[in-house]
Amino acid sequence: MAWLLAESFAELMLLPSRYVSVLGYLVKQYLFEKMELLPNTATLIAFYKRRKEEGKEEEEERLEEVEEEDEVELLAGTVEVCFNKKGVVASPPTPTPPKNSPYVSNIVVKKLLRRFRGIEWHLLKASEELILHMSSSREGYLHCRMIDTAPFNMYKKSGYDIVKIDTILVLLLLQRRKHLICKKLPVLTNFSELDTFCSQEELTP
Ligand SMILES: CC(C)(COP(=O)(O)OP(=O)(O)OC[C@H]1O[C@@H](n2cnc3c(N)ncnc32)[C@H](O)[C@@H]1OP(=O)(O)O)[C@@H](O)C(=O)NCCC(=O)NCCS
Known part of the structure; x- marks a missing residue:
């Protein structure tokens, strides 16, 4: 990883x-x-297991550089979630999120598997679900570089709104400007509502 x-x-x-x-x-x-820092933070890992029956051709093409095996299981991606300030190793980048709020970072999908099975989207949903279990706060923050317009549009579609934008001065530090974005997560009264929340969102990745 x-x-x-x-x-x-x-x-x-x-x-x-x-x-x-x-x-x-x-x-x-x-x-x-x-x-x-566990359990104030968590690192989620996505695995991809080749399905033998469905979409075989497309998968064969993607995975041709991986050794020929009957079953292929790959480390597909990862994401970090901090549930509160005790889960933070180093100060998050600018624009800074509120100190004690859940913060999602370092979402990465293996190159070979990008734009393939919506792995980033699944990692994001899993992070939100975990925040609902692990934190009393009902919002999640994350950073997205302004140049990353495609992932940014996906975050917007998933319910994230811009909270702050880096000033142009960060360019002097040779950094890209970033958006700090936030999503209000639903207040759940029981766990079955959580299932409903996730399956409703699956309709709009
Ligand atoms: C950004 C990243 C995590 C996306 O992973 P992914 O698994 O390919 O993303 P998904 O397939 O879940 O994308 C979901 C949706 O987001 C949008 N999207 C994501 N990446 C996109 C891209 N490069 N181009 C166009 N649209 C993109 C699309 O709407 C996509 O849905 P669609 O494929 O049905 O059109 C991956 O490209 C990556 O690891 N990049 C390097 C690390 C990085 O930039 N991380 C920070 C992201 S802010």
Whole structure:
């Protein structure tokens, strides 16, 4: 998983692939630090298992670089969720979210599996569901770079609204400007409502 995150950071920072192993080492340290903060934070992992019957051709094409096996199971993506300020390792980037509110970060999907099975969307839904279980707060925050318009539109469709936008001054720090976005999560009185909330949203990814 550290490798998946490191590859994605290198991609976002436009770094050459030779930096991935150094980044991987740093990400590993970070993940060890995060483990000490459980249960104030969680890292979710998505696995992709090849379905033998359905859409075989499309899958064969995608997975041709993966070794020929009857069953393929891949680490497909990951996301981090902090439920409160005790779950935060380092201060989140600007614009800063409210200190004690649930915060979703580092959503990454393996390159090979992007735009394929809505894996980011599923990771996001799983994060929201977990927030409803683990936090009394009923909102979730996340950052999205202004240049990432496609994921941003998906967040908007999923119910996220812009709360703050980075000032142009962050460009002086050689950073991309980001939106801080927030979604009001439903107040649930029992767990069966949670199932209804999730299945209703599946209609509008
Ligand atoms: C951004 C990222 C997580 C998307 O993962 P993904 O599994 O491909 O996303 P999904 O398939 O769940 O996308 C859901 C919807 O979001 C939109 N979307 C997401 N990525 C898109 C892209 N690159 N181009 C166009 N639309 C996109 C589409 O509407 C898509 O639905 P559709 O495929 O039915 O049209 C992935 O590209 C990634 O890991 N990028 C590098 C890390 C990163 O940028 N993370 C931060 C995101 S703010």
